[in-house]
Amino acid sequence: MEVVAVIDFETTGLSPDYGDRATEIAAVLIEDGQVVDRFQSLMNAGVRIPAFITELTGITDAMVRKAPPAADVMRDVSDFVGDYPLVAHNASFDSRFWDAELKHVHRKRRQEFACSMLVARRLFPQAPSHKLGVLIEYAKLPVTGRYHRALADAEMAASLLLHMEEELRRRYQLRDVPHELLRKIQKVQKQQLDTCVERYRLTSVTNR
């Protein structure tokens, strides 16, 4: 059975290209429809946290000062996820920080990201919005902790991913919803979802 790693960063801002750094990372491993392992750590990149970020996340300068160096944490989380395919909610954000923080430790990402937000936009176009918190409420999934903390957000993104995989299995009579299919779905127009999944089902050995 495929293992997938769902990750979430808390950061000092929106852009690593403008000096923003990660303050916390979490990764949860999903296998066979359930979470089988978890990683979470605050990380000290030696930068100040803007007040509005502390307001948003609850993460303070004092908390980060006591945390392990960012480089150590990134080596650890990179080892933890290995080559497993990655998933994040709005992966364009987390992938930029993942790549930027790995670059600080002279490592490169070896696997692809899938985006739970892009999949949700196609699968649940009628949802009131596609923010993680709104989708959790929309799908009646449990809130596992404080929003905007890495482990809670990663757990809830994982829960949303499993919910969407179940919906895809039910809607299209699929046996499996591999990462490869999620990446195909996130690239098609929402009107093309049926065609995309049917084509995949017909060509995939595991789903026939």
Place this chain on the structure above:
DNA sequence: TGCCAGGCCCTCTTTAGGGCCTT
């Protein structure tokens, strides 16, 4: 010290503009 993004997606579109989503 503070400065600040970028990919997707829709439409009043494609030689563009603006909202969504992440922190």
